[in-house]
Amino acid sequence: MVAVMGYGDGYGLVRCGRGHVHSGRHGAAGLLVYYRDSGGRPHLLLQQRAMWGPGGGTWGLFGGGRHGHEDAVTAALRETAEECTLEVSSVRLHGVLSDDHGGWAYHTVVGSLGGRAPVRPASMESRDAAWVRADEVERLRLFAPFAESWSRLRETALTRLTLVIDAANVMGSRPDGWWRDRRAAATRLRDRLGRLRAAGIAHPPFDVCYPEVVLVVEGAARGIGPSGADGADGAGGAAGGGVRVVAARGSGDDAIVDVVSARAEGVSYLVVTADRELRARCAEAAADVVGPRWLLDRLDGLDRLDGLDRQDRRERTDRSGRSDPP
Numbered sequence: 001m002v003a004v005m006g007y008g009d010g011y012g013l014v015r016c017g018r019g020h021v022h023s024g025r026h027g028a029a030g031l032l033v034y035y036r037d038s039g040g041r042p043h044l045l046l047q048q049r050a051m052w053g054p055g056g057g058t059w060g061l062f063g064g065g066r067h068g069h070e071d072a073v074t075a076a077l078r079e080t081a082e083e084c085t086l087e088v089s090s091v092r093l094h095g096v097l098s099d100d101h102g103g104w105a106y107h108t109v110v111g112s113l114g115g116r117a118p119v120r121p122a123s124m125e126s127r128d129a130a131w132v133r134a135d136e137v138e139r140l141r142l143f144a145p146f147a148e149s150w151s152r153l154r155e156t157a158l159t160r161l162t163l164v165i166d167a168a169n170v171m172g173s174r175p176d177g178w179w180r181d182r183r184a185a186a187t188r189l190r191d192r193l194g195r196l197r198a199a200g201i202a203h204p205p206f207d208v209c210y211p212e213v214v215l216v217v218e219g220a221a222r223g224i225g226p227s228g229a230d231g232a233d234g235a236g237g238a239a240g241g242g243v244r245v246v247a248a249r250g251s252g253d254d255a256i257v258d259v260v261s262a263r264a265e266g267v268s269y270l271v272v273t274a275d276r277e278l279r280a281r282c283a284e285a286a287a288d289v290v291g292p293r294w295l296l297d298r299l300d301g302l303d304r305l306d307g308l309d310r311q312d313r314r315e316r317t318d319r320s321g322r323s324d325p326p
Helices: 072-083 134-139 144-156 167-172 182-199 252-261 276-284 292-321
Strands: 013-015 021-023 028-036 042-049 062-065 092-100 105-112 126-133 160-166 201-203 206-209 212-217 243-247 267-272 288-290
Touching: 028 072, 042 134, 062 072, 072 092, 072 105, 092 144, 092 160, 105 144, 126 134, 134 144, 160 167, 160 182, 160 252, 167 182, 167 212, 167 292, 182 212, 182 243, 182 292, 212 252, 252 267, 252 276, 267 276, 267 292, 276 288
Parallel strands: 028 105, 160 212, 160 267, 212 243, 267 288
Antiparallel strands: 013 021, 028 042, 028 062, 042 126, 092 105, 092 206, 201 206
């Protein structure tokens, strides 16, 4: 069934600082979603644009103009769901790459699937939809803006970050009474990590990165369980939760090294610990390492933003509840 597209406040033409004319009053966003086959090779979902529109018959990403109230992720997922049959809730988000033209920007939202999913066009804007192996993309007649950005995307976007947390070391770096109840302290850390994952961090190659988060616990903190229903949430890469908890059967350090040693294609690891011996072992496994302060600064910053947001909501509620003076 072909859907007829509606129009919102994002539709319209804009001339950017480079002198180009773009569609999307508030900028635009597209979804670069891929899966890896059994050989580790990435396959991208591409849209063949309808013949009646700009770039008719060319191939590019599903996407379109943002509405004024939308962030890049919301816009990219909405546009993709409108234009094809992909179940966007199954996409695990990894990051956003932004191309600012001066007064107008295009945001590439990157995510992956666990395997190939059947996809068909679902709107008048899509002539076809196809999974295309990354090394064969350039054989297609590409939509000009996508062709211009593909060389950069090919080298940087098909990656994902896994953030591995040494729970005992991070908790022990701040004397906040964690020793009174290690399990409760680990639970609080897990929940804060879920909010951080939802908000994203600045980490190359992405402007906003949604890392997969692995919290390694040991001793009394074992058994706290993951956040989210199953420790991972699909498009919820920007919706919270999704912290996987690894309960070390023995040494927590050994469990962390096991995690970063199980390397997968396109995955990089960032370990949070101050333990010198563990840092050296992680470096030997080609993982990057930062100290607890790096993580705590980001968690504290997010807590402050959450506090300001709650205060703003309270103030707006108070104002709306006041009656006008007689």
